[in-house]
Each structure stands twice: as C-alpha cells, then as structure tokens.
Amino acid sequence: xxxxxxxxxxxxxxxxxxxxxxxxxxxxxxxxxxxxxxxxxxxxxxxxxxxxxxxxxxxxxxxxxxxxxxxxxxxxxxxxxxxxxxxxxxxxxxxxxxxxxxxxxx
Amino acid sequence: xxxxxxxxxxxxxxxxxxxxxxxxxxxxxxxxxxxxxxxxxxxxxxxxxxxxxxxxxxxxxxxxxxxxxxxxxxxxxxxxxxxxxxxxxxxxxxxxxxxxxxxxxxxxxxxxxxxxxxxxxxxx
Numbered sequence: 066x067x068x069x070x071x072x073x074x075x076x077x078x079x080x081x082x083x084x085x086x087x088x089x090x091x092x093x094x095x096x097x098x099x100x101x102x103x104x105x106x107x108x109x110x111x112x113x114x115x116x117x118x119x120x121x122x123x124x125x126x127x128x129x130x131x132x133x134x135x136x137x138x139x140x141x142x143x144x145x146x147x148x149x150x151x152x153x154x155x156x157x158x159x160x161x162x163x164x165x166x167x168x169x170x171x
Numbered sequence: 172x173x174x175x176x177x178x179x180x181x182x183x184x185x186x187x188x189x190x191x192x193x194x195x196x197x198x199x200x201x202x203x204x205x206x207x208x209x210x211x212x213x214x215x216x217x218x219x220x221x222x223x224x225x226x227x228x229x230x231x232x233x234x235x236x237x238x239x240x241x242x243x244x245x246x247x248x249x250x251x252x253x254x255x256x257x258x259x260x261x262x263x264x265x266x267x268x269x270x271x272x273x274x275x276x277x278x279x280x281x282x283x284x285x286x287x288x289x290x291x292x293x294x295x
Contacts, residue, residue, distance in 0.1 A: 066233075096280070098280070098281050098282070100216075100282070102216075106287075107266060107285040107286065107287050107288055108216065108266070108282075108285055109285070110271075110281065110282060110283050110284075113271060113281045113283070114281070119283065151215065151216055153216075153218075153280075153282075154280070155278065155279075155280025155281075156280075158230065159232070159233075160206070160218035160221070160232075160280060161218070162215060162216040162217065162218065163215075164215050165215045165216070
C-alpha cells in the first residue's frame with residue numbers, strides 16, 4: 066500500500082501563502098484528498114480529487130498534483146487556519162492517510 | 172443537514188469487547204458508503220474499515236487482523252463497529268465518516284462528513 070509523507074510542520078505569517086506537500090510512491094495515478102483538523106475537533110474535508118473544493122470551503126484553499134507529489138495551498142493565511150492537515154488516498158485496496166502537517170500561523 | 176453522532180465509547184479492559192454506533196441523519200443513509208476512522212491520542216488518522224450501501228461490500232485495514240467488524244442497519248440509519256480482543260493500542264477517538272458520492276457502486280474514498288468522535292480507552 067501507499068506511504069504518504071508530509072512535513073511535520075509548516076510555519077507562515079498571516080497574509081502569506083502556505084504550501085503543504087504530500088508525497089508518495091506511485092500516487093501519480095491516484096486522487097488526493099485533504100482534511101483540516103482544528104484542535105479538539107473532527108476533521109473537515111477541504112480539497113478532494115486533487116483540486117476540487119467542497120461547498121463552504123474558502124477559495125483561499127486550493128490543491129494541485131504533479132507526479133508523486135500533491136500540494137495543498139492556502140493563500141492569505143489567517144489565524145483560524147492554524148490546524149493539522151492530512152492528505153489521503155484510496156487506491157490499491159487501501160485507504161491511506163499521511164502523517165499530518167501542523168500549520169503554524171506566526 | 173448531515174449529522175453523524177457516534178456513541179458507545181468507554182473504558183474497557185484489555186481483551187474486552189465493545190460495540191460502537193453511529194447514528195446518521197439529514198441524508199439517505201442507505202445511499203452511501205460509510206467508514207470508521209480512528210485517531211490515537213496525539214497521533215494521526217487511521218482508516219479502519221468501510222461498508223457498502225448494503226452489507227455486501229466491506230473492506231478492513233490489514234492491521235485489524237479480523238478483530239473488528241463493521242456493519243449497518245439501514246432501517247435504523249445506524250452504522251456499527253464491533254471491536255473484540257481489544258488492546259491498549261486501540262485507545263483512540265473513533266470517528267464514523269460518510270463517503271462523498273451518493274448511489275455509487277464502488278467506494279469513492281472521499282470522507283465528506285465526519286461525526287464528532289467517541290473515545291475508547293483500553294486500560295486495566
């Protein structure tokens with residue numbers, strides 16, 4: 066099954082752009098989904114099928130996928146964006162989550 | 172609106188059993204694949220199992236080694252997770268989640284809605 070690798074943390078100042086990567090062997094053919102988990106809360110889907118945004122998710126959240134790396138980009142970062150972010154794929158008979166990235170808003 | 176409410180989490184001794192429930196509302200429950208996902212304290216997310224629109228399609232994470240069973244009662248809009256031979260390492264918050272896609276034959280793999288979770292503590 067896949068192993069998805071995320072950086073443990075990403076730090077960004079308010080108003081700047083945060084980029085969180087998700088790498089994995091052979092995920093080029095799979096769709097990647099992203100979840101935001103604020104402290105003490107359940108995860109929330111923020112990007113699915115690499116680039117699609119659920120209703121209610123701000124346009125500041127976007128996704129991309131090139132080769133074996135997917136990227137979640139958060140533009141004009143706000144303090145409320147501080148959370149853990151997880152990537153996830155479904156493929157090869159397995160659902161796999163990345164280890165999560167803590168977004169720190171300075 | 173979509174609501175998923177888990178229950179059944181409690182303190183249980185190693186080797187014990189527990190049944191978790193997830194009550195669904197706000198959507199046609201029988202139209203969606205459902206999953207259980209857990210999160211150990213301070214750790215990441217771990218997918219455990221999914222079940223198709225009826226009981227015919229189920230898939231489990233390899234790590235469970237047959238100890239857990241997912242099921243559903245569409246007449247009661249409820250998802251279940253039967254957990255046997257519980258271990259200390261099963262201590263976690265357990266979430267139920269709904270797949271994004273309605274009425275599909277295959278699992279979509281997108282967890283669009285999550286419950287608030289129920290805490291299971293395995294300790295002597």
